[in-house]
Amino acid sequence: MNYDRAERTVTTTEVTKEYLTFTLGDEEYGIDILKVQEIRGYDAVTRIANAPSFIKGVINMRGIIVPILDMRLKFNLGQVEYNEFTVVIILNVAERVVGIVVDGVSDVIALKRSQIRPAPEFGALMDTAYIDGLTTLEQRMVIMVDIEKLITSSEMGLVEPARLENA
Amino acid sequence: MTIDMTRFYQVFFDEAGEHLAAMEDLLLELDVSAPDLETLNAIFRAAHSIKGGAGTFGFNDMAEVTHVLETLLDCLRKQELQPTIEMVDTFLRAGDVLKAQLAAHQEGREYADDRIAEVCAHLEQLSTLAPTPPANHRFALAPQVHTPPPSVRWHISFRADAIDFQPGADLAALRDVLAELGQVDWLSADDAELCVWRLTTNAGQEAIIETFAFVCDPACLTISFDDGALHPSAHQTAQEDPGFGFFTDAPGSDHLKQVLEDEAGFGFFADAPGTAYLAQHAADAEEDAAGFGFFAGAPGSEQVSDQEHHGYGLFGGSPGMATVAAIAQQERTENAQGYGFFERRQPLVPTDAVPAAAPPVAPAPVRPAATAADAKRAAPADTSIRVSVEKVDQLINLVGELVITHAMLAESASGLEPLAHEQIFDGLANLERNSRDLQQAVMSIRMLPISFVFNRFPRVVRDTAAKLGKQVTLKLLGEDTELDKGLIERLADPLNHLVRNSIDHGIEQPEQRVASGKPEMGEITLRASHQGGSVVVEVRDDGAGLNREKLLAKAAQQGIALPDNPADKDVWQLIFHAGFSTADKVTDISGRGVGMDVVRRNIEAMNGRVDIDSEPGHGTRITIRLPLTLAILDGLSVRMGNEMFILPLTAIQESIQPTRDQFMTVAGKGRLARVNGDYLPLVILREVFALDAPPVRDEDGILVVVDTTEGRIALLIDELVAQHQVVIKSLETNYRKVEGISGATIMGDGRVALILDVDALARLNRRVE
Numbered sequence: 010m011n012y013d014r015a016e017r018t019v020t021t022t023e024v025t026k027e028y029l030t031f032t033l034g035d036e037e038y039g040i041d042i043l044k045v046q047e048i049r050g051y052d053a054v055t056r057i058a059n060a061p062s063f064i065k066g067v068i069n070m071r072g073i074i075v076p077i078l079d080m081r082l083k084f085n086l087g088q089v090e091y092n093e094f095t096v097v098i099i100l101n102v103a104e105r106v107v108g109i110v111v112d113g114v115s116d117v118i119a120l121k122r123s124q125i126r127p128a129p130e131f132g133a134l135m136d137t138a139y140i141d142g143l144t145t146l147e148q149r150m151v152i153m154v155d156i157e158k159l160i161t162s163s164e165m166g167l168v169e170p171a172r173l174e175n176a
Numbered sequence: 177m178t179i180d181m182t183r184f185y186q187v188f189f190d191e192a193g194e195h196l197a198a199m200e201d202l203l204l205e206l207d208v209s210a211p212d213l214e215t216l217n218a219i220f221r222a223a224h225s226i227k228g229g230a231g232t233f234g235f236n237d238m239a240e241v242t243h244v245l246e247t248l249l250d251c252l253r254k255q256e257l258q259p260t261i262e263m264v265d266t267f268l269r270a271g272d273v274l275k276a277q278l279a280a281h282q283e284g285r286e287y288a289d290d291r292i293a294e295v296c297a298h299l300e301q302l303s304t305l306a307p308t309p310p311a312n313h314r315f316a317l318a319p320q321v322h323t324p325p326p327s328v329r330w331h332i333s334f335r336a337d338a339i340d341f342q343p344g345a346d347l348a349a350l351r352d353v354l355a356e357l358g359q360v361d362w363l364s365a366d367d368a369e370l371c372v373w374r375l376t377t378n379a380g381q382e383a384i385i386e387t388f389a390f391v392c393d394p395a396c397l398t399i400s401f402d403d404g405a406l407h408p409s410a411h412q413t414a415q416e417d418p419g420f421g422f423f424t425d426a427p428g429s430d431h432l433k434q435v436l437e438d439e440a441g442f443g444f445f446a447d448a449p450g451t452a453y454l455a456q457h458a459a460d461a462e463e464d465a466a467g468f469g470f471f472a473g474a475p476g477s478e479q480v481s482d483q484e485h486h487g488y489g490l491f492g493g494s495p496g497m498a499t500v501a502a503i504a505q506q507e508r509t510e511n512a513q514g515y516g517f518f519e520r521r522q523p524l525v526p527t528d529a530v531p532a533a534a535p536p537v538a539p540a541p542v543r544p545a546a547t548a549a550d551a552k553r554a555a556p557a558d559t560s561i562r563v564s565v566e567k568v569d570q571l572i573n574l575v576g577e578l579v580i581t582h583a584m585l586a587e588s589a590s591g592l593e594p595l596a597h598e599q600i601f602d603g604l605a606n607l608e609r610n611s612r613d614l615q616q617a618v619m620s621i622r623m624l625p626i627s628f629v630f631n632r633f634p635r636v637v638r639d640t641a642a643k644l645g646k647q648v649t650l651k652l653l654g655e656d657t658e659l660d661k662g663l664i665e666r667l668a669d670p671l672n673h674l675v676r677n678s679i680d681h682g683i684e685q686p687e688q689r690v691a692s693g694k695p696e697m698g699e700i701t702l703r704a705s706h707q708g709g710s711v712v713v714e715v716r717d718d719g720a721g722l723n724r725e726k727l728l729a730k731a732a733q734q735g736i737a738l739p740d741n742p743a744d745k746d747v748w749q750l751i752f753h754a755g756f757s758t759a760d761k762v763t764d765i766s767g768r769g770v771g772m773d774v775v776r777r778n779i780e781a782m783n784g785r786v787d788i789d790s791e792p793g794h795g796t797r798i799t800i801r802l803p804l805t806l807a808i809l810d811g812l813s814v815r816m817g818n819e820m821f822i823l824p825l826t827a828i829q830e831s832i833q834p835t836r837d838q839f840m841t842v843a844g845k846g847r848l849a850r851v852n853g854d855y856l857p858l859v860i861l862r863e864v865f866a867l868d869a870p871p872v873r874d875e876d877g878i879l880v881v882v883d884t885t886e887g888r889i890a891l892l893i894d895e896l897v898a899q900h901q902v903v904i905k906s907l908e909t910n911y912r913k914v915e916g917i918s919g920a921t922i923m924g925d926g927r928v929a930l931i932l933d934v935d936a937l938a939r940l941n942r943r944v945e
Contacts, residue, residue, distance in 0.1 A: 055928040056819060057914055058865030067911065069922045072577045076911040105910040167912060 025119045030151055031098065031111040034086040037149055038111075039118065040156040044100050048114055051095040061166055065110065075099065076167065077108040083165075102157040107167065118151075120144060125153055138162070188229045189282050192238075195222040196278070200271050204634045208259050216253040219267075223249055226274065237286060238277045244296045245270045248303040263302055265642070268635070270295045565661070568621050575618045576903040578611050583924030619808070622662070626704045626713070627655035629668045633675055637700060640679045647686050648679055648698045657704035659711045663782055663802055667713070670775040674715040674798055675700060677771060682719030682796050692793065694718065710784075710826070711804060716797040722748055722790040730756065748788035752776045780885065780935070783809065783826060801826070809904050809921075813897040813929065814880070816861045817869020820929040821893075822902055822921055823880065827934045829888065831880040831896060839874050849890035851881055856890040859941040861932075864916065869894070886938040904931065916940045 028039035054066030054077050063082035067074050077097060081089055089112065097108045125142035139159035144151050161168050199222040202215050227242035245267065251257040273287075273295050280287035361374040586604050594601055630652050641648040659667075683689075683698035690696055703714040727750050731738055736753060738746065750756060751772045779786050784802035803809065803826070811822035830851075838850050839858065847858040862869055872894055880891045902921035907914055907930075918933035 053927065055920075055930065056867070057911075057930070058867070058916060060914070067907070067920060067928050069926055069928050072573060072580070072905075072922065074905050074907060074910060074920045074922075074928055107910060 023121045023123070025121050027117055027119050028151075028153065029098070029117055030115045030146070031096070032113050032115055033081050033084060033111055034089075036084075036086070037115065037146075037151045038080075039120075039144070039151045039153045040098075040100075042117060044102050044156050046099040046101040046106065049097050049099060049108075050093065051091050051097050051110060064166075068108065070099065070106070070108075073106055075106050075108050077110060078160075078165070078167075079110045081110070081112070100156060100160065102160045103168065105160075105168075107160055116146075118146060128152075185233065188233050189278060192226050192229055192274075192278055195226050196271055196275055198222050200268065200635065201631075203264055203267050203271070204638060206259065206264060208261055208264060211252070211259050213253065213255075216249070216259070220246065220249040220253050235277070235281055237292070238274060238281070241270060241274055241277070241292060241296060244299045244303075248299050251303055257303075266295065266298050266302060268639075270299060563621075565622075568618075571618050572622070575611070575615045579615055579903070580922050580924070580926070582607050582611050584926050587924050619804075620658070622660050623658035623804075624661050624664050625655060626657045626659060626664065626667075626711075627652075628664050629671060630655050630702055630704070632668070633671070633702060636672060636675055637679065640676050641683075641698075644680060645685065646679060646683050646698060647696055648683055648700055651699060651701040653701060653703040654705045657706060657711060659802065659804055663711075666778060666782055667800075667802070670778045670800070671702070671713070671715065673771040673775050675702070678715060678717040678719065678796065678798075682717035682721075684720050706804075707801075711802045713800040713802065714797060715800075716795060718795040721792040721794055721796050722751070722788070723792065727751070744790075745788075748790055751788070752786070776885075783824060785826065785883075809902050809931065810899070811902050811921075811931065812880075812899050813923070814861075814878075814893040815895040815897050816865075816893050817867050819867060819869070820897065820923060820927070821861070822900070822929050822931040823882070823891075824918075824931065824934070825899070827882045827884070829881040829883055831878055834875055834877070834879045834892075836875045838879070849879055849892075851879065851890055854888070856881065856888050857938070857941060858890050858892060859937055860892045861937075862892075864937060864940050882934045884935045884938040886935065889934070889938050889941070891934070891937070902929075902931070 027042040029042045029045050030037055030039045032038075049070075052068050054068050056066040057064060057076075060066075063079050065077040065079050067076050069075075081087065091110070094113060095110060096112075096114050097110055098114065099106060099108045125144050127142050128137055128140045131137055139155050139162060141153040141155045144153060159165065199219055202219045202222070206212070206215050206219070223242050223246045227239050227246055230236070230238035230242060248257075248263065249267075252259050252263070257263075269291075273289075273291050276289070277287040277292075582604070586608070589597070589600055589604055592600065633652070634650055637648055637650040678700050679698075683700070684692070684694075686696045689698065699718050701714070701716040703716070705712050705714075724744065724747050727747050728738070728742075731747075731750050731753075734753075734756065736750065736756075738750075752775075753773065756772070776786050779800055779802070782802055784800055787799045787801070788796065789799070790796040809822070810825040812825055812828060814821050814823050832851065834849065840848050840850065840855075842848060847860075848855045849858040850856075861867070862871070874892060877892045877894050878896055880893060880896075881888055882891055900923075902923075904919045905921055907917060907920050914930075916933055916936045917930045918936075919931045920928050921931060923929050
């Protein structure tokens with residue numbers, strides 16, 4: 010991963026934030042790097058009964074039980090066989106540790122707020138509440154995701170409603 | 177300074193809390209018909225210490241209550257009044273008020289309640305009943321009491337700069353507090369660095385020390401007897417107690433100032449008034465100021481320290497003095513050098529032989545032997561440290577990791593050739609032993625004796641029984657049994673319910689008991705013990721027992737289905753039904769039918785279970801079985817397809833290899849298993865959890881009979897694997913609650929296994945069907 014960019018961008022006057030980009034099928038996503046705890050390979054999970062299909066199960070990460078979500082399944086991007094290149098991004102959001110399975114991690118980018126353009130409304134087609142905006146990176150479109158909002162959203166069923174209200 | 181103040185506040189809160197607890201214990205212990213003077217004195221001292229502290233810190237509301245309390249206690253200990261049950265009740269209530277006030281102050285509030293005035297009024301009313309006996313009568317009783325007789329003059333000297341005052345307080349305020357003990361005169365100039373006060377009081381020296389203890393280190397303080405002339409009984413006392421004899425001819429206090437001016441640093445002697453003289457004297461004799469050290473190492477001093485209350489070192493525990501002197505003399509011959517102090521003292525031991533050469537010394541304090549309360553307080557302070565539970569939990573987690581890491585290593589090593597890798601296997605065996613020992617040791621940090629819960633019950637029993645007009649004694653057994661701190665805290669409420677229930681419903685009224693040939697006094701026994709890997713707590717009463725007919729009638733009335741001729745055990749279980757109460761009327765103690773239901777839920781939430789035995793006319797016994805700790809579970813790992821699950825061992829009744837004809841259906845759907853003649857609901861884990869494991873023929877699996885709150889069920893699984901002690905991890909930390917699962921654990925191979933919640937499984941199963 011190229012962390013050099015971080016040092017270069019710190020000097021600019023406008024506040025820049027760093028994002029980790031990853032791929033899911035043909036789409037590229039970006040998430041706030043401060044929410045990322047670590048990146049690791051995919052391990053066998055322990056299935057959880059009666060959970061939504063995108064929840065693969067739980068793993069033991071140095072003694073912590075961490076649920077693993079498949080973002081492809083979540084975003085309806087079709088199923089893919091896991092292989093040795095499959096990557097799990099361990100996130101630290103809303104005081105919990107959660108892993109997401111992605112096809113691959115591509116880069117760390119620094120963006121100014123002005124570089125992120127709002128995403129168009131899709132109406133009833135899909136919920137865009139957790140999409141922060143869109144940005145362009147070397148002609149590619151990157152979808153900026155508010156990962157905290159996504160993980161804690163009720164449709165994920167990760168956080169119990171009571172805890173959501175408290176948060 | 178602000179920080180200092182809060183620091184001292186905390187000391188006061190802690191101490192006052194301890195004093196209150198000690199007072200309550202002593203009050204409950206007090207036998208009203210034959211009051212023990214020592215106990216009365218101890219109660220008085222506790223109240224007095226609270227008052228002193230409260231006054232010094234400006235918690236005047238507490239000081240007022242304790243003052244009234246103390247007045248009455250004073251009458252009691254002087255035997256002007258006989259204690260009555262009513263008084264003890266009032267004292268206990270005053271204790272409650274003080275506790276509430278203390279709690280309020282701790283939160284920075286002031287406790288305002290009518291109760292305060294009510295209790296004070298009651299106390300005052302009780303104490304006005306006291307006849308004022310003639311002085312000589314009082315005096316005649318006094319010698320039994322190990323407190324100095326009235327109107328002793330004490331010399332108190334201390335360095336003003338050694339005292340940490342809270343803002344707003346000064347020497348004058350301190351003097352006012354002291355003035356509550358008696359008359360205070362300032363012998364030194366107001367602004368002198370060294371303050372010398374004279375206190376004329378009938379309070380003991382320890383009362384003075386306690387008053388000062390809130391503002392300065394007692395070691396900075398020197399308290400001594402004033403001129404013996406005012407104290408006609410001194411000589412007499414001395415003769416009664418040869419241990420003190422040689423001090424009593426002290427002619428005066430002139431030397432005091434000299435000593436103090438010479439050297440204020442006699443640290444460890446300062447607690448014992450008068451010893452400064454000895455030190456000074458000894459120093460003179462040795463002509464070597466550096467010689468103080470030898471007191472600490474003096475032969476005999478250890479013996480005394482052992483016997484006596486900590487902090488009063490060599491001199492404090494006067495009763496052991498003669499022994500010390502004797503030992504000292506003995507050893508003196510062997511150690512000619514450095515024991516000048518004892519050398520001089522040796523001829524002093526006979527009471528009447530005071531050599532002219534010996535400079536006058538002040539009398540040693542007549543200090544009562546350390547009370548039980550003092551001893552209790554001293555012990556934990558010396559031997560324990562307070563650590564936050566978080567730190568301990570973190571340690572427990574880390575050790576859990578270590579155990580798992582070891583298991584992983586052992587698993588990877590299992591493929592190796594044992595002979596070629598002997599060292600690795602030896603190392604692994606050692607690692608296993610060490611990590612297990614470490615795990616046990618760390619777990620034991622969280623363990624507390626169950627007396628932490630039991631101790632509240634003497635009061636509960638007393639109050640409840642008094643309210644109901646019953647006579648009940650409480651027997652506590654196995655108070656040393658240790659269990660997890662978390663469990664201890666959660667055990668208190670259920671036990672409280674059970675004990676109150678036993679008194680209300682179990683124990684009969686005295687006349688009824690006599691009529692049925694039982695002693696008037698009912699008995700409740702709380703017993704704790706270890707049985708295997710669990711802790712068993714028993715609440716037993718010798719009351720009427722449960723009434724089978726009444727329970728059955730009530731069950732019919734409430735529409736609870738029961739077989740025709742239910743076993744006693746099933747009938748007794750009825751009382752755990754929500755809303756089930758056989759009490760004829762609802763009292764503020766029990767009868768709403770909520771308690772037992774909550775008890776069972778609470779206990780089951782701790783992975784425990786409750787059982788009832790009852791014999792009509794002879795009593796009821798309720799047995800609570802709990803795991804030793806919340807953090808570790810004894811479980812059986814079971815396999816279902818590719819997944820491993822942990823089944824809590826406590827729930828398992830039996831496991832059997834089924835045959836084809838044991839499985840049956842009702843109306844083609846409801847599946848049952850016949851086990852030993854009983855038809856049990858069949859729960860197939862594969863179906864309940866919708867596992868994608870390949871289906872196995874029923875008779876190839878294993879049936880495990882488990883006990884749940886919904887009754888017994890038969891669980892069909894693929895294979896029993898092994899028994900483990902597993903470290904329980906919460907799924908909810910990072911995920912959410914999963915139905916049918918109570919938690920997760922990490923297996924030896926590093927994978928996560930889910931722990932089954934059999935009660936929830938039984939419920940889930942009904943829904944699947």
